[in-house]
Amino acid sequence: SRQFVIIGLGRLGTAMIDTLVSLGHDVLGIDLDEDLVQDLAGNYPNAHLVAADATDDSVLRDLNVANFDGAAVVIGEAMEAGILATANLKELGVPFVAARATSGLHGRVLEKIGADRIIEPEKEMGAQLARTIASPVVLDYVDLGEDEALIESEVPEEWMGKSLTELALSRKSGLTILAVKPKGRAGTIPKGDTVLNEGDVIVVGGSKKNLDKSKLLNP
Amino acid sequence: SRQFVIIGLGRLGTAMIDTLVSLGHDVLGIDLDEDLVQDLAGNYPNAHLVAADATDDSVLRDLNVANFDGAAVVIGEAMEAGILATANLKELGVPFVAARATSGLHGRVLEKIGADRIIEPEKEMGAQLARTIASPVVLDYVDLGEDEALIESEVPEEWMGKSLTELALSRKSGLTILAVKPKGRAGTIPKGDTVLNEGDVIVVGGSKKNLDKSKLLNP
Ligand SMILES: Nc1ncnc2c1ncn2[C@@H]1O[C@H](COP(=O)(O)OP(=O)(O)OP(=O)(O)O)[C@@H](O)[C@H]1O
Numbered sequence: 001s002r003q004f005v006i007i008g009l010g011r012l013g014t015a016m017i018d019t020l021v022s023l024g025h026d027v028l029g030i031d032l033d034e035d036l037v038q039d040l041a042g043n044y045p046n047a048h049l050v051a052a053d054a055t056d057d058s059v060l061r062d063l064n065v066a067n068f069d070g071a072a073v074v075i076g077e078a079m080e081a082g083i084l085a086t087a088n089l090k091e092l093g094v095p096f097v098a099a100r101a102t103s104g105l106h107g108r109v110l111e112k113i114g115a116d117r118i119i120e121p122e123k124e125m126g127a128q129l130a131r132t133i134a135s136p137v138v139l140d141y142v143d144l145g146e147d148e149a150l151i152e153s154e155v156p157e158e159w160m161g162k163s164l165t166e167l168a169l170s171r172k173s174g175l176t177i178l179a180v181k182p183k184g185r186a187g188t189i190p191k192g193d194t195v196l197n198e199g200d201v202i203v204v205g206g207s208k209k210n211l212d213k214s215k216l217l218n219p
Numbered sequence: 220s221r222q223f224v225i226i227g228l229g230r231l232g233t234a235m236i237d238t239l240v241s242l243g244h245d246v247l248g249i250d251l252d253e254d255l256v257q258d259l260a261g262n263y264p265n266a267h268l269v270a271a272d273a274t275d276d277s278v279l280r281d282l283n284v285a286n287f288d289g290a291a292v293v294i295g296e297a298m299e300a301g302i303l304a305t306a307n308l309k310e311l312g313v314p315f316v317a318a319r320a321t322s323g324l325h326g327r328v329l330e331k332i333g334a335d336r337i338i339e340p341e342k343e344m345g346a347q348l349a350r351t352i353a354s355p356v357v358l359d360y361v362d363l364g365e366d367e368a369l370i371e372s373e374v375p376e377e378w379m380g381k382s383l384t385e386l387a388l389s390r391k392s393g394l395t396i397l398a399v400k401p402k403g404r405a406g407t408i409p410k411g412d413t414v415l416n417e418g419d420v421i422v423v424g425g426s427k428k429n430l431d432k433s434k435l436l437n438p
């Protein structure tokens with residue numbers, strides 16, 4: 001098991017603690033707000049929560065943060081605190097620091113000071129949610145970074161009753177059906193002769209451009 | 220092309236407008252804050268932005284919202300406004316309404332009044348981000364709903380130089396390698412004799428329990 005420090009205990013930070021603890025890792029949570037830390041302590045018995053100012057490097061040194069495997073700075077609105085906390089963690093030698101940005105420029109500043117991964121939660125969720133409401137069949141849209149993505153979707157009408165060989169998706173539209181989940185049964189890896197039926201759920205991979213042009217997003 | 224209405228023009232709402240417009244749909248954006256709407260109008264020339272109170276059903280009627288294909292209520296902090304706006308949209312007959320919740324209870328209330336999809340952006344991103352920082356090889360974690368998920372990851376050391384047949388992942392750990400992306404080349408669907416090499420990126424599917432136990436999240 002590894003050790004992680006989470007700075008900022010809002011909804012994002014606490015969701016991270018939940019998942020890291022469930023995976024069996026040790027977690028140190030830090031937040032400026034003493035009342036918040038008091039309130040949360042009961043909900044996270046397997047994590048160590050501390051009220052402290054993460055922009056103060058002597059505080060982080062006392063907490064031995066340099067020995068941790070990774071960190072996330074998920075302070076939202078207080079941009080300055082997020083930037084200073086990220087700088088502190090990288091200067092102390094934490095090998096991997098993920099940081100939350102509230103805009104493109106904020107993200108570029110965090111990158112310049114050494115953040116290893118930038119997330120813009122609202123923007124990323126906004127793009128995913130827009131694609132799921134744009135199409136009556138799409139259940140989930142996953143941005144794999146660069147120009148690839150995956151779509152989880154019900155079978156569009158035009159593809160019903162056809163086999164993968166008949167559809168010839170990779171030749172015709174550069175898409176690949178990665179998995180087929182018949183209603184109520186576990187998913188399987190399709191072969192050429194697999195026929196798509198109404199009610200099946202499919203996972204389709206490809207470039208974002210090809211997915212956006214496909215029957216999945218343009219029914 | 221279809222028509223969508225987005226209520227609440229924060230980071231989430233504006234990211235949704237961006238994506239829906241890029242897919243060629245018509246978008247109406249509504250926000251209470253007149254100054255915000257003025258500021259944003261220049262950035263979203265292909266969307267129609269209006270300053271209005273979405274909790275007032277006569278306003279929504281005047282905007283002909285009932286004829287739209289779908290809507291998203293992505294007001295953040297003002298929980299009451301989000302609940303009332305969602306109720307209005309469903310009573311006006313909008314077929315699909317996605318709504319943003321700030322807690323589990325808030326989500327259940329939105330579901331009871333008819334929201335078709337609930338999102339908790341911070342919580343969902345928190346779980347995804349935690350899994351990517353927990354493992355040195357995982358690049359992305361995707362919750363497919365129910366108990367299935369996908370992981371995009373570099374090849375863990377134990378799997379390097381081995382073929383899929385040798386690894387026998389589906390028999391041994393209930394996992395399936397859905398795609399293999401060699402460095403700098405397009406992804407392909409692997410066959411039994413495909414060998415995994417250092418630097419390859421793989422997409423692995425399976426149940427959340429099996430993924431959490433695997434070498435991907437426990438290197
Ligand atoms: N210097 C700091 N050191 C430690 N924690 C800080 C510091 N500055 C701010 N925080 C904490 O960061 C947390 C999250 O920030 P913010 O209030 O912007 O987001 P939030 O809306 O609560 O988060 P979320 O969107 O994840 O729910 C707050 O609980 C705040 O106390």
Ligand SMILES: Nc1ncnc2c1ncn2[C@@H]1O[C@H](COP(=O)(O)OP(=O)(O)OP(=O)(O)O)[C@@H](O)[C@H]1O
Nearest residue numbers: 227228229230231250251252272273294295296300
């Ligand atoms: N009754 C209402 N009708 C229309 N818009 C509203 C109403 N009440 C609040 N809003 C708008 O919802 C928007 C988003 O709400 P909020 O400020 O909670 O989130 P945010 O932090 O700006 O959003 P994000 O997290 O997406 O950046 C605000 O711009 C606000 O003006």
